[in-house]
Amino acid sequence: GAVVSQHPSRVICKSGTSVKIECRSLDFQATTMFWYRQFPKKSLMLMATSNEGSKATYEQGVEKDKFLINHASLTLSTLTVTSAHPEDSSFYICSALTSGTTYEQYFGPGTRLTVT
Amino acid sequence: QKEVEQDPGPLSVPEGAIVSLNCTYSNSAFQYFMWYRQYSRKGPELLMYTYSSGNKEDGRFTAQVDKSSKYISLFIRDSQPSDSATYLCAMSASNTGKLIFGQGTTLQVKP
Numbered sequence: 001g002a003v004v005s006q007h008p009s010r011v012i013c014k015s016g017t018s019v020k021i022e023c024r025s026l027d028f029q030a031t032t033m034f035w036y037r038q039f040p041k042k043s044l045m046l047m048a049t050s051n052e053g054s055k056a057t058y059e060q061g062v063e064k065d066k067f068l069i070n071h072a073s074l075t076l077s078t079l080t081v082t083s084a085h086p087e088d089s090s091f092y093i094c095s096a097l098t099s100g101t102t103y104e105q106y107f108g109p110g111t112r113l114t115v116t
Numbered sequence: 117q118k119e120v121e122q123d124p125g126p127l128s129v130p131e132g133a134i135v136s137l138n139c140t141y142s143n144s145a146f147q148y149f150m151w152y153r154q155y156s157r158k159g160p161e162l163l164m165y166t167y168s169s170g171n172k173e174d175g176r177f178t179a180q181v182d183k184s185s186k187y188i189s190l191f192i193r194d195s196q197p198s199d200s201a202t203y204l205c206a207m208s209a210s211n212t213g214k215l216i217f218g219q220g221t222t223l224q225v226k227p
Contacts, residue, residue, distance in 0.1 A: 043218060093160070
């Protein structure tokens with residue numbers, strides 16, 4: 001299957017700082033990428049949909065000024081958590097949608113964010 | 117009522133057993149149905165994808181979709197300890213990629 005990478009896999013930052021998470025599709029082009037948040041023993045919660053070359057679409061309740069998403073190319077999307085707070089600590093996962101006639105979404109390995 | 121309901125388990129079975137995992141949903145517009153496997157602290161891995169109703173088989177895995185009952189299932193034959201993971205169902209009403217996930221069922225296959 002298609003491969004999606006995320007960097008970093010784990011990050012610890014201080015409260016009030018910003019942190020950037022990268023999501024890359026390694027062997028395919030993805031016009032659409034998604035960002036999810038997952039709490040322990042909970043399901044994935046969609047945060048936003050990222051389309052290459054256009055503004056991201058955020059889900060209800062997700063602060064767009066806090067979670068900045070940029071989809072600069074067909075293989076890279078970034079999520080920046082600005083002015084991080086301890087409650088932003090979570091597991092962030094991206095996914096990429098393959099194009100063409102099949103509909104398959106592939107997930108990255110996730111990024112564990114801890115805000116101290 | 118949640119759009120997608122999935123029993124979180126945990127489900128514990130002996131090695132070699134047939135495992136049945138299920139999800140129910142309320143949105144009749146859902147047409148795309150997926151099953152993902154997620155190991156601890158890892159991203160979900162796509163196992164099966166089905167469009168509309170019917171069955172799909174891939175090795176030891178069989179996915180079934182019954183749209184009339186709004187019910188989907190994943191069967192795992194000859195379960196192995198390496199199948200121990202959380203299984204998430206996911207579905208979508210369109211091909212835009214926006215998925216609605218179930219809570220996930222934790223499966224443990226004991227040797």
